Amino acid sequence: DIVMTQSPDSLAVSLGERATINCKSSQSVLHNSQSKNNLAWYQQKPGQPPKLLIYWASSRESGVPDRFSGSGSGTDFTLTISSLQTEDVAVYYCQQYYSSPWTFGQGTRVEVK
């Protein structure tokens, strides 16, 4: 199985400041024939299901604010919230869909400082 490791486990950021979450996979999730990284990011607020934010590592899902961006390739990925808003307080998960079983990171909790 591909192990997904996120860092940090939690972070506190001031409103309007940048939040950066890292995700590292135990093996590359770059699909060479597609030249795409099979990695997604989700946001989960308390009592709600996860919400897809980013797929193919850097493609923003429709309706997701442009302050959310994804980057990285191979085994190292980053989710950036460029200017933290109150409504962004949540747990964020990365997920690889390169190979079965699809696996998730342990989650990163983002709070307001």
Place this chain on the structure above:
Amino acid sequence: QLQLQESGPGLVKPSETLSLNCSVSGGPIVSGASHWGWVRQPPGKGLEWIGTIYWSGTTYYNPSLKSRVSISVDTSNNQFSLRLTSVTAADTAVYYCARVPSPPSSWGSLDYWGQGALVIVSS
């Protein structure tokens, strides 16, 4: 707008079978653009992919659960189902159903989710 809704018993006894349905509305379950999946989340913990099904019946399961899990589709009622046998307390979780875009879209991501159903395994 696609909507998914889980339903089923919220309490299951150890060693028995967990059964959940997912009703899909706002779009057909018979679609070349969609697969359908289940993900679970133990209370206070992370996410675990359980399995995925295509309307034709083709299934993909997490090997860690494969011996106990079965996912089926009911095209006439636009729903799909999860069965997990021989449950233990470790199977206590919120179970989510979700849509998985078919290839060549982002196959493996989950873009529409149900609200989740909490299933507690206890005698």
